[in-house]
Amino acid sequence: MSQQKNNHEGRHPIVLVVDDNLIGNKRALRTDLLPALIEWRKEKVGIVFNTEASINLADDEALMQLMVLAGFDTVFIGIETPDESSLAECSKKQNLKRDLVEDVKRIQRFGMQVQAGFIVGFDSDTASIFQRQIDFIQTSGIVTAMVGLLQAPPGTQLYERLKKEGRLLADRISGDNVDGTTNIIPSMNLEALHAGYRHILEHIYAPRYYYERVKTFLREYQPSPIRVPLDFQYIMAFFRSIVRLGIIGRERVQYWNLLFWTLLHRPKLITLAVTLAIYGYHFRTVCELHVQA
Numbered sequence: 001m002s003q004q005k006n007n008h009e010g011r012h013p014i015v016l017v018v019d020d021n022l023i024g025n026k027r028a029l030r031t032d033l034l035p036a037l038i039e040w041r042k043e044k045v046g047i048v049f050n051t052e053a054s055i056n057l058a059d060d061e062a063l064m065q066l067m068v069l070a071g072f073d074t075v076f077i078g079i080e081t082p083d084e085s086s087l088a089e090c091s092k093k094q095n096l097k098r099d100l101v102e103d104v105k106r107i108q109r110f111g112m113q114v115q116a117g118f119i120v121g122f123d124s125d126t127a128s129i130f131q132r133q134i135d136f137i138q139t140s141g142i143v144t145a146m147v148g149l150l151q152a153p154p155g156t157q158l159y160e161r162l163k164k165e166g167r168l169l170a171d172r173i174s175g176d177n178v179d180g181t182t183n184i185i186p187s188m189n190l191e192a193l194h195a196g197y198r199h200i201l202e203h204i205y206a207p208r209y210y211y212e213r214v215k216t217f218l219r220e221y222q223p224s225p226i227r228v229p230l231d232f233q234y235i236m237a238f239f240r241s242i243v244r245l246g247i248i249g250r251e252r253v254q255y256w257n258l259l260f261w262t263l264l265h266r267p268k269l270i271t272l273a274v275t276l277a278i279y280g281y282h283f284r285t286v287c288e289l290h291v292q293a
Contacts, residue, residue, distance in 0.1 A: 058103035121150030130196035141216035207251035
């Protein structure tokens with residue numbers, strides 16, 4: 001099933017293909033869905049697709065090529081953590097025994113931006129996990145990194161185990177896995193967990209580190225040859241970004257540095273660079289609300 005939306009800076013219409021793992025049935029994807037989308041898009045200038053997939057998408061170059069031809073330019077992946085003990089704890093078997101950073105970069109080089117989810121608060125997490133998450137996010141060039149605390153949804157094995165251990169703070173979860181709340185008593189001190197979580201957010205969305213990460217992504221990213229035309233709303237968003245980010249914003253040094261760097265090194269990606277700069281302002285605003293809460 002799919003849902004169409006317009007992104008807030010007016011760059012182009014986006015169709016979100018809603019599937020927990022689009023590549024769960026590769027045969028149907030290759031023979032039915034992707035060829036149909038490639039044909040359908042011939043008359044639909046500017047429409048692109050976002051979806052969710054598992055990290056082993058990086059193993060299938062032919063499939064990534066088909067997805068890009070079909071119009072997929074962004075994929076959300078549940079990476080969760082670079083710690084293998086924690087991955088085993090949450091049964092994320094497909095993420096084990098892999099070079100996750102290189103997997104992300106391979107997908108980026110095939111023409112898809114990787115957005116990703118991360119979790120802290122596993123029983124095997126130690127105090128080092130916060131810096132390890134930061135290092136992974138920065139090195140991989142994952143611009144949109146959604147970091148949350150571990151939560152135990154009712155009906156899951158995790159919920160039942162923690163209930164037996166007397167480690168539930170509440171029967172329900174907030175439903176927002178990036179709001180900084182948890183319904184469990186972690187193995188780590190709860191105050192230390194909250195402090196570490198805030199440290200991650202304050203770091204990865206601080207202008208200096210966010211804009212560094214955008215550059216890391218742009219160095220790898222190879223966009224689809226299918227061109228998306230600019231529209232009036234995007235042009236207006238660009239001029240608003242100059243005022244908001246480039247003149248009065250506290251990130252104005254990083255903003256202009258990114259624009260000039262992109263014009264020098266990756267000029268074809270200047271519209272994407274501006275878009276990600278605008279995203280960064282939004283992310284920082286949201287993160288500051290969570291950190292202050």
